[in-house]
Amino acid sequence: MSRTRIGILGYGNLGKGVELALRQSDDMELAAVFTRRDPADVSIATPGVPVRREAELEQGAGDDIDVLILCGGSATDLPTQTPKWAARCNVVDSFDTHAAIPRHFAAVDAAAKEAGTVALISCGWDPGLFSLNRLYATCILPEGTDYTFWGKGVSQGHSDAIRRIEGVADARQYTIPAPEALDRARAGENPQLTTRQMHTRECWVVLEEGADADEVRRQIVEMPNYFEPYDTTVNFITQQELDRDHADLPHGGFVLRSGATASGKGHVIEYALKLESNPEFTASVLVAYARAVARMAAEGQSGCRTVFDVAPAYLSPQSGDYLRAHML
Structure with missing residues (x-):
């Protein structure tokens, strides 16, 4: 074959x-x-x-x-x-x-x-396996609320987006779920959460020589879709520090749907990933x-x-x- x-x-x-x-x-x-x-x-x-x-x-x-x-x-x-x-x-x-x-x-x-x-x-x-779990859960519990939490982990796409900014030599971006929001979703409270309430973003950036740190920070925190909807922290470090402290690429996250069947009984569906290498x-x-x-x-x-x-x-x-x- x-x-x-x-x-x-x-x-x-x-x-x-x-x-x-x-x-x-x-x-x-x-x-x-x-x-x-x-x-x-x-x-x-x-x-x-x-x-x-x-x-x-x-x-x-x-x-x-x-x-x-x-x-x-x-x-x-x-x-x-x-x-x-x-x-x-x-x-x-x-x-x-x-x-x-x-x-x-x-x-x-x-x-x-x-x-x-x-x-x-x-x-x-995500998108991918998490997308499927959101779809399955919504079909099974049509009355309910979806929650997706990412991290804590390194986002390849967001890290790449930072590296494309002029003046950036290298970068890592961590997505961090808000513990209180995750606990409330797991408890079946069905909270109404904004994007900003669910996650924060933490950036570790190596600048090229002569780069304007304030301009790089502005471009990161104002980047549509990637960082603008979140509370984002930008930290500037050396390449040696990045290589030493941020070489690994872990990630993971959780997809939950909290809802009720027709009798009013509550149910929570949860799918989780813990990844040593994103x-x-x-x-x-x-x-x-x-x-x-x-x-x-x-x-x-x-x-x-x-x-x-x-x-x-x-x-x-x-x-x-x-x-x-x-x-x-």
Whole structure:
């Protein structure tokens, strides 16, 4: 049986995580890594796999790839990369700017339908697995309230957004849930909470030499969608301090729905993740959904999809008989 051939575009933390996740998937293999950097400067962990420039994709270098996993950032990379490459091949991305997902979906859907490819967007754990749990819980408890708490952990997307600001050399951003708000949701109080009441954001930023700290701070705290709705603290430190104190990339969070059935009985549904490595876990989700994309493409489907559109069985390398016997 032939294995699904996967390409990686972007070899940062997420791209490296995809490469690791493929080692645990016997039905899949890494075919190539594409990068905007000089390939000679990129050393990957899989022997015999070529590293190529992103531009080579336009010259047919990815024609033998079944699914291209896009590992760029949501702030500036994926809004252009996903529709561009969906016009050439099947793709998966982790676009996580929630407010912009409908616009991103429309752009990618148009490109994929015209090309006859399948493109899965906003895949990971939120959006992604948390999205599914919000949907399931809302369907089961139609009368109720949803709550999503992230952290404490490093947000890859928010950290990347800070690093794109002129004058920033490096950054880490921690999302921190408000303990009182989380406790009230778990207790079934159904509190009405604002975005600002549920989380705070903590930024650790390394400035480039000569950068204006006040201007960088202003751009961070006023950034729409990312930081403006939250109480945000910006701390400036050295690269040595960042490397020493903020090298790990943990994350996690909770999805809750508190509601009542028709008799008035109260119920709380909770789904939780505790992640030692945000990029490695996110990459593992991307790889599972890349398997699903390859299967949908083989069936002749085309257009943009989200996790809402993918049957769970498509994610597993096991047969339907196996799943029914062992997991149902």
